[in-house]
Amino acid sequence: MRNDNNRWRNNYRLHFYGLKDGVHDVSFPIERSFFDNFPVDDIFGSRMTVNIELTKNDRHLHLKMVFSGALLVECGVSAERFWMNQSFESELIAKFGEHTDTDDYEVWTIDRGAHHIDLADYFFETIVVNLPLRRINPDVVNGKKDSDVYQAYLDYLNKQQESKDEEPKPDEDNIDPRWQALKTLKQDK
Numbered sequence: 163m164r165n166d167n168n169r170w171r172n173n174y175r176l177h178f179y180g181l182k183d184g185v186h187d188v189s190f191p192i193e194r195s196f197f198d199n200f201p202v203d204d205i206f207g208s209r210m211t212v213n214i215e216l217t218k219n220d221r222h223l224h225l226k227m228v229f230s231g232a233l234l235v236e237c238g239v240s241a242e243r244f245w246m247n248q249s250f251e252s253e254l255i256a257k258f259g260e261h262t263d264t265d266d267y268e269v270w271t272i273d274r275g276a277h278h279i280d281l282a283d284y285f286f287e288t289i290v291v292n293l294p295l296r297r298i299n300p301d302v303v304n305g306k307k308d309s310d311v312y313q314a315y316l317d318y319l320n321k322q323q324e325s326k327d328e329e330p331k332p333d334e335d336n337i338d339p340r341w342q343a344l345k346t347l348k349q350d351k
Contacts (some may be wrong), residue, residue: 170199171282179277186216192231192285197332201288205293206243207234212285216285223279225274227290228347237299239315244299250292254284 167179174190189328210231217224229252232245256279259271272279337345 170195171280173291174282174285175280176216176223176276177215177278178223181216181218183219184217186218188214188216190214190281190285192229192289194234196282196285199282202286202290205233205235207245208232209245210248210289212281220258222255225254225256227252227254228289229285229292233293235293236299237302238297239302240299242299244301246297248289248292250288252288261303 174196175337176188190211192208192214194205194207195299197205197208208231210229210233211229213320215226217226226229228249230249234243235246236243254268255271256272258272258274260273262273262276263271270279
């Protein structure tokens with residue numbers, strides 16, 4: 163649930179007023195407390211950084227962003243939490259205009275009198291969109307993870323396979339006579 167107090171957003175505002183035209187480097191840490199302000203229940207920790215190369219001129223801002231670090235998520239197989247490495251890029255153009263419009267994901271319009279842009283929602287949406295749907299701990303995939311949940315899952319799969327192997331095979335001699343008559347019709351063709 164979103165935090166009603168918006169002071170936390172100050173940490174994710176890109177202040178561009180007073181910057182000279184040209185290229186500037188800015189970075190923002192994305193910690194667990196960031197996600198407390200959004201409706202997310204599957205990210206349990208964060209050690210991410212967003213590095214931005216900001217190109218400013220009198221018509222627009224061009225932001226080239228690199229998201230990198232790790233998120234603490236739950237493994238879809240073992241149900242245990244693990245740090246999943248993440249690295250992806252994104253670009254945003256913020257052009258100056260008469261009003262603010264941030265509905266487009268790639269091109270924003272910001273008021274000419276603005277001194278900053280709030281990137282919190284953009285960061286959140288970009289991170290969530292880039293999370294894989296299936297999150298599996300690499301140690302589980304490589305067989306290095308000794309997990310009780312994972313072992314129980316393997317035991318279950320082995321029992322399922324054993325029960326399939328033990329199922330009696332249909333005996334050709336004990337077929338229902340109606341099916342046998344159909345089988346005979348098929349063979350007569």
